Amino acid sequence: MKIRHTVSKIKIAVFIVAGLLGIYAALGFYVLPMLVKSKLPAFVEQETGRKASLAAVSFDPFSLQLSLQGFELQEPDGQPFTLFDDFYIDIDALQSISQSALVIDKVSLNKPVVRIARDKGGAFNFKDLFKSNNEAEREDTAVFPLNIAKLSITEGKLDWEDVHFNSPEKETVYPINLNIENFTTQAADNSSNFGLTLELNSGGKLDWQGVIGLNPLSSSGRIKLDNVPLPRIRALALQDVVQQDLQGYELLEADYKADYVDDKFNVSVNQGKFELRDFQVSETAQDKALVKMLKFAVTGIGFNLEKHELTIESVSANDADVKAWLNAEGVLNYQALLPVAKAGATPTEPEQTPWNIKVGNIVLDNFGLSFEDRTLKKPVTLTAKPINLKLENFSNTAGASLPFQLNAQVNETGSIKLDGNAVIEPLSAQLAVDVKDIALENFQAYVDKFARLDVIDGTLAVDGKVAVAKSAEDKLDIKFTGNSQIARLLTRDQLKNKDFVKWENLTLSGIDVDLTANQYSAETLTINKPYARVIIKQDKTVNFGDILIADKSVRKGKHNANVQAAKSAQAKISKPEFKLGKIQIVDGSSDFSDLSLILPFSAQIKSLDGGASHISSDQKSTVKVDLKGTAYDLAPVDVKGEISPYLGDYDVTVKFTGMPMPLISSYMVQFAGYKVEKGKMTLELNYKVANRELTASNNILIDKFELGEKVENPNAVSLPLELAVALMKDADGKIKLHVPITGSLDDPKFSVSHIVVDALVNSIGKVISSPFRALASLIGSEQDLSTISFAAGDAVLSKQQIGKLDDLAKALKTRSVLDLEIKGAAFQEQDWPEVSDDALYDQLKRIKAAEINKQGGRKIRAEHVVISDQDYRRLMEQLFVEKFPLMVEKSLLGATRLVGSKADTSTDEFYAVAKQKLSAIIKPEEQRLKSLAAERAQAIANYIVQKGGIANERIFILDTAIDPQREGNGIVSLLSLRAD
Template structure:
């Protein structure tokens, strides 16, 4: 009985266990998956607002594995947002119980797909997920206890795919990331538990992304290795960068390898990067929407990159690149293209930049270290479109090497740079520099820089063509950015084969075979500029004076339109820091070899053309130092006939000088143009020798002239209205000796700031001083003869009057005495009336003449014929006719009182007649005939005075044409007198 009962109980227990297992299996294998398959899509749609579907859900209640297949979450437009073929989860229940948490052996996601779209308005497709979330209730059961432990032995995402589509730029671009494979081992929320992971992503457009490392959740930390290979930069620009960068990346492949370490700390996230390498190939950058290429870099390598974000330090071992081409240009508005491209980026990037993590000290500058920068075979094309004719400059075969660069290091940084300039020239820079403060010491070597390329910079200012010329030079440059700027230079320069051509006449203007500058020493801070020697080999200059007196240099200058400077904000005055040093300039020696010049003066009646050649010599001691004295010794020839020699010294500080100029065997017919211009005669014959010795001391000029003229003979008269009338024939006859020679030795003294000497001016001095000083200034001569310094060339009159004042009559009395003592002199009188001074005094009579004409008309109506000139108006007639005339001219301004008395409406109480006279005078315009009559009367009064009481014969008087002066006369009302000579 007992055994049967036990068996029965055992059987019941077995049956119960079997039933439980059957129910458990039914629930686990069938019911729960079926309910989940039915309810899960609706639940997801309720939570997300999107359509969800699941093909199958399987659950094994015995080994606690879950499989979900065919999952898809679709947006309202029917496109899938996310989906996968299969999700497998394996729960380790026993280990979970031991851990008192959740332990998953495996989470495996097969063939997941993620579709990410950014629409034209910038919104993402995932923003459509708008399901309502239940408000989180506070956890009243957990009073600060530990969170549930989680351990996952393996997570795997296999053959994933991410589709990215972006329409925010106005055009739709897309990229597929596939396959995406990710594995994690031993991922845990337990402290200091580290998971190892691997990630690999392929890009449909080319390239791969790989990651290998570990990851810790608590605390958050990670370290590992990241590798990017053959990433297409053009596609990356299209997808992510075109709204950030102002330029377009047309082509390029990016390779990157880097080790990193991230760790969470109390004050922020600690970040370090090490063993970094960047490899960029076939990089092409151009302007957005323009197609103009900006930068082409076939290869760029950056190696040995280390970054400590928290210490704000970047270390780079090498940066190397080769065969790159860079294009830059100055736009028509004067802005460099790169400056224009990035002008709006600075403010935008500053505004968009997130706040720095707390661990980074924003006040601390970043320290950047670069062991070596090497650029090889670079080329730079520069275009200047701000000029009317665009200019192109090219640096090719550019090599640059910089070592031991540090942003916070005052140490020396070696720099080497070399390049070709426009294919024919070259430049080299080698030396060291430091950054704080910026300073450098470099050796410069410039060779064969052709100046013709810079022609567009000259065109706006001069009509001069740079035909040829090469600049070379070597030297050492030292620079320190300070206040004041410290800059020194020592070296030499050569400008070979300079040829410039006048674009107006298409003739050579200035040229030389060679210009050498040696011993150049410049100290900008001290304002010290030194040249040991300047040598000009075969210099040539063409200088012409045109018919209008301007020169060929004036023709070359392009007129500059003055522009009003833009208003600028007033800057605060700088504190006085003491007077800056005056520039000190010194040139040891200026040497000329075989100089030539072509000189022509077409402003003369007869053009003068002279060629000077064989100019040799030197000027030494040129300096701005006090008491510095320059010595000069030059010699040359004119037309290979006459010799010219200049020798002497000049002191720059005070202008003291002692110069000797010597001409020998100068044919006087060569200077005929100057004689014709001055006196109106050709020179037929003659030869001149001139010794000129002039000395300037303390501003006083002393010139000793020794002039020998042999066999001088004047030729025919040349019509020249500007020639000075000189009694040359008489003077020459008086000065010649029995041998036909004129030997003069005459001094010139005076105070001259800038004396200029030429053959023409010297001859003018001789003739004027010895022959015609009195003829050129006759009234001054008369004044000295009479012992009076009055101006006898004018006679003054009162406004509107032709009567001689007492003072002017007395002056004419003195003039009469002088004329009587010089019977060959004639007197010319030019009567003048001044509209602005004379007419106001004549308007009263003009109004009165109108009244007389009105009276004459009244008499004519009565049968009496009396010309108005002979009418004398009574006071009654004057007032009556004045009122009548005023009423005719100003009818609206006049009325009469009850008694018939005229009055002015605007001032009825005032005396009518003076105001009416004044107002009528104001509307009378100047009468040229009256003024001319006044000028004639003045001239006649003078003529009558000097002939009747003065006793001058009338045949010695000439009345010139009168003159009506319409402008203000600063010197008062004057009639002009001039003297002539009877023939």
């Protein structure tokens, strides 16, 4: 009975357990899923205010596996906020009990979708999900015990919408896959493996593999962000910071370690790599790129936040083009692109621990720079390509040396090379500079700002060494030693379009510059073949004043203030000290013009050699000058002496030897009112100034001097110069003058030019004894001996003119110092009708020569042709018919005759008319008239020499004249007397 009773109890217990299990199973498999499916959406809507839906729920109460399918949570406007296809969780109950924690074998979320949006005000679409709860705000430091063996998210999707920026943006991240293994909140220093991959719909991938720990918070692994378009980075995250259009792709990958311990965040990076490919920056998408770069790469990145260390193996960039400009206001275009600090912002306090930065090498290859200066009326564009830069072992450690090399081609023809070492802290640099063939014409617009001058050609070169160091006063100490050169300089003034200043080569060697000390020195300034065009204008100003452009910013009201400000600023700076060993001029030249004279004067100085030495800012310095050249390619010029520019003392000797005086005729007109027809002058001037007192001597030697025509000048000295010259000549025909002058430079009435003029007038006045025009009276003649008359078209002396020449010869014999000049003359109106017959005859000879040459054989020139009487008549008839066809006709027998007349080619009347008409149409020939004038001059000269007994050396035939000025209508050749 007991057994049966016991069995009965067991059966009852089994039935009860089975029933309970059945009830549990029914509740788990059916009731609970139904309740969750029906109540969960309502609960979610109650808590969030948003509608939710759930397609299916399954639960295994025995294995504690829960699955939710088809969940969706909507936004207030009905759009989906989040949804997923399937959520699965597998709880290990036994392990949970044994570990006193929630142990989950697996959590998976399949195809979740989340939509995140931000409105204009910057609020997110999930803001309303977070409700205020004071109790929830209380800090609860207890960590829920949780262990998850495996957590995964598969094929997740994130839709991002942002209208907060000026340009609304959308982006889709798909797929998102996340795997985490051995996640726990219990064990300290227990890390979980994880992997995260995702892709942006617009391009780019993230691959993040590593481990993560929660106690303490830490992570390590490798992260790679590849092929991310820069426009998307800017559009999604940097619109407020970066206003420019960015193009290109980014790569970032690195091994990292990070943790958060004792309220400190530490991170370190190893083997990092960052790349930009096909990089471009533009102000807007429609503008041309400001920066284009094929590739920028940073490799071997090491970073330690705790130790403040950054190490980089290499930085490289290649094939870049950069465009920059100064706008009209002088602002660099990149300055406007940089973010501006907000007004009132508190500056960030400097870090206490400095960073240690090291870079193995930096290489820039094939860079290009195009710079445009738009501040000028005509913008200037400067280009530099290729630019190659190499730096090694960069470090900001104090005293670390940084070797570098820079090579750049400038404006296609020039080049710049820098090679040296630099130290960042304290700042210093030592570098070699080599600049070659920088074309100066590219800088024309800068010249236009201050000079009306065109730079046609010229190149700049500089070589030397530059030293830069930061002084104790936090100022830069800059020094330079080396050489500079400007070759093939050619400038042309814009007013006359003529060469202004030019040279073949200018070299400044042995340069030593110390900017901090304001000291400048050089050994030699050599100028090879320099040239300058100097013009003294009518108002006594020099043409340099026309070339230079006055500063329009200087106005009368501001002038004094500007001067005072300049003096005040200058007083704070030490006076510059300069020293130049010597200036060497090789084969210099100049075109000099003085338009202020009554007769404008021009001269050329060539073959100028020599220079100056001992040029210095020393107040006691004395400059030594030694120059040699030639004036007009004829007269040697020597300049020697010493000048004390600061003391005002000088001792200079200037010597001109054999100067052709007609070439300086303008100055003679200014002094005496006469041109110079002939003569050579040797002039030695010695001027000494000591203690403001002038002592000078002027030694003048004039050989074969002859005055030219008189020029009206009211300021000229009033002297009978013709007679003075004749009487001042010695037996050799030379005039010697010694003109000493003295005076005080402090005398307000002192003028060197006036003193010299007075001294010359006094010297000349002493030797004047009788008037020059009394020559004829010496022989008792009252005839006008200045002209010889001729018959029209003739060069034969008449008896009356022979008588005048006899009287002239007698007068010349009494004054052996006088020479006779003969200027043969012819007059077109009177002489040409008489010589035109010869011109007609020569024309017929040319026609005959042409006929002979057409027949072939030996060629003959017209002047060698002999015309017979028969040919003369034939050619005359032929030429007359050709020139006057309306005046002739043919007779019945075919003979040529004059119209309206019986005169034909058989009569002299025909040829007389033909000759008269043909001669009349021949234009006067200047050379034939000059020949007639020359014959008349020769006839006069021959008679004076052969019959008058005057030495041939005293007779000069001048250049002939056609229609010279004369009194009356006489056909005369002009005679003039000049002293030998």
